[in-house]
Amino acid sequence: MGESGGRAATGPPPLVAIHHPHGDRARTLAAAVAAAGFGTMLLPPFAGAASDWRDGCFDCLVLDPFGGTQPPRELILLARGIAARRPLLILSDRDSRADRMLALGAGADDAVGWAENPIEVVARIASLVRRSRLAAGQLGAGELRIDLIDRRVERAGRLIRLPLREFDLLANLARVPGRPVSRETLLKAVWRIDFDPGTNRVEVHMSRLRARIDRGFAWPMLHTVKGRGYALRTRPGELA
Template sequence: MKLAVIEDDKETRAYVANGLKEIGFVVDSAGDGLEGLLLAKEGHYDALIIDRMLPHLDGLTLVKTLRSSGCNVPVLFLTTMCGIDDRVEGLNAGADDYLVKPFAFSELAARVNALLRRPRTTVDLKTLQVQDLEIDLLKRLVKRSGHLIELQPTEFRLLEYLSRHAGQVVTRTMLLENVWDFHFDPKTNMVETHISRLRSKLNAGGKADLILTVRGAGYIIHETG
């Protein structure tokens, strides 16, 4: 498997690249956005690891440029920008996952392997589609079997996150961090309540349950019904 690490901080770039090489990946690297864009377009990579704050061309613009050119290589963002709006912006730009600095290398490696294992569910730059569910990321619209479903903003973010991780078990902690930006357990049933409301809307009309509970682990949306 061949990866590219696009990161302007020399120490971080070397740390990530060397660590990935040690576990068997072929790794190229670049220190700025323009160099990274050229590398990504010509290198035929299996995944890209990109810092959001890059000189010459920022990571967000880099990913948008790649996606607009038809490049669908999985992208993992590395960043110090940890707000939920920052994460949503990055994912909507075309990234597949988001890891906040500082990070443990073991988590980085696990996320890269997860990206490489799963097929992409993105239909185009604007849409996610899983089973009979279609999510328009720009218009913020959701349809199931062609029928429009009205969702509140938090419900939309919750469904988007689950759909982007279709085929994976998503834990309660992952949802708290990535949908609500909570890095602690609020000791409420907030996640369960929102899952229940979202299910009711998605399953209206007797449709099969799209969001499944994995007892003791979390939730999953399967890629195929």
């Protein structure tokens, strides 16, 4: 059973799996999450639909275990095992310290009493997904995805193959999006050179990187900032 948030032309958004024992509340929350730019999928009760939970390729699992027939702690432990290394957020319709403590004690990454106000829930989902991606060795925002472990780069869902030096240049710029990084800083970070060798190696590799990252797309990500170095912007017009 699924429901999809707006899938933008900039690539697939993070997918949030949601279960609430009351369908109307599940749909209210899913609408708010989708409006924030996430994809959503609504999970049915676990009993009789275990495969829907186990096979979902979601990025975050959001669950209210307190209003169904299954004991809350048992369901949270089950969800923790299914989510594995992905973030698990537990909701309660009550602003109850006991509910939050039970959830955190059973392995949830975060817990909140939302009382039909989804704004805080959406903010917590965004924070959990962001921290999860950083922990998994991922950088980037908007159209850009950089996997530091597999050294994989995607823009708008398109795989971009980069040689070693160009990948390292992009990763260093992506750590401070919108801010210029000097030529000297890049020489030290990418080539481990503490002095200016008097060559144009940075310029040459940046030119090659720009061709791979920007060519064929609607707007440029890589920019030369006169007197300050190079900068990566992850959205049109976003440059410090």
